[in-house]
Amino acid sequence: MERLYDAVNVILSLQNADGGFATYELTRSYQWLELINPAETFGDIVIDYPYVECTSASIQALTSFKKLYPKHRREEIENCIAKAAKFIENIQAPDGSWYGSWGVCFTYGGWFGINGLVAAGKTYNNCSSIRKACDYLLSKELASGGWGESYLSCQNKVYTNLEGNKPHIVNTGWAMLALISAGQAERDSTPLHRAARILINSQMEEWRFSSGGDNGSLQQELYDQLFCIPEYFSYMGPWRIPLSGTAGRLKLFV
Structure with a gap:
């Protein structure tokens, strides 16, 4: 149980202000830094961006946790899920x-x-x-x-x-x-x-x-x-x- 609590603490700490989740840290700088991207092959690697995949996975993990421990950090988890869902809706393309x-x-x-x-x-x-x-x-x-x-x-x-x-x-x-x-x-x-x-x-x-x-x-x-x-x-x-x-x-x- 304590390990699950620790995992939830980590997930909650990694949500960006826009509701999205990146891969390993909060998004800490600006996209214009890609102008000095040193890689000749890969794009968008200078800072860690929020992704639909990471955000969705975080929602699914927290939803599963809620079923086991519905009272633990309940309000924070529900707010996190709501913000993350809004992020997914916001980044969806018009098509x-x-x-x-x-x-x-x-x-x-x-x-x-x-x-x-x-x-x-x-x-x-x-x-x-x-x-x-x-x-x-x-x-x-x-x-x-x-x-x-x-x-x-x-x-x-x-x-x-x-x-x-x-x-x-x-x-x-x-x-x-x-x-x-x-x-x-x-x-x-x-x-x-x-x-x-x-x-x-x-x-x-x-x-x-x-x-x-x-x-x-x-x-x-x-x-x-x-x-x-x-x-x-x-x-x-x-x-x-x-x-x-x-x-x-x-x-x-x-």
């Missing part, structure tokens, strides 16, 4: 997207943005940010089903499909999890079933999933294939569709 800085890219940011708002108590019905985010993600689903976002989205900050409009199983998993959290299955499950079919058909004979390309991202220029991620998110997406028949078709991964 309903969030730029993801730690994964590729708008599907990743959308997953964190929606999950953070849902954890803060927002719903599709009472939150225009969630509705816009769902509309944005649904507009990017491929005609064949699923999502396939290129690393070029990170560089150019414009949603870009993979060459040949191929689906990517990690992007598909992220988008599915976001939409499911926002109640898409209750409104219209068709897009989710199309996406689940992509994941099912992407499973290889040895019951594993191919990484399908870059899914990790760092500071707009560094990309990586995180090999555990395809396994995890490819299973998480279909299993969370609250309808029978789809998830059961996935083979058990041992």
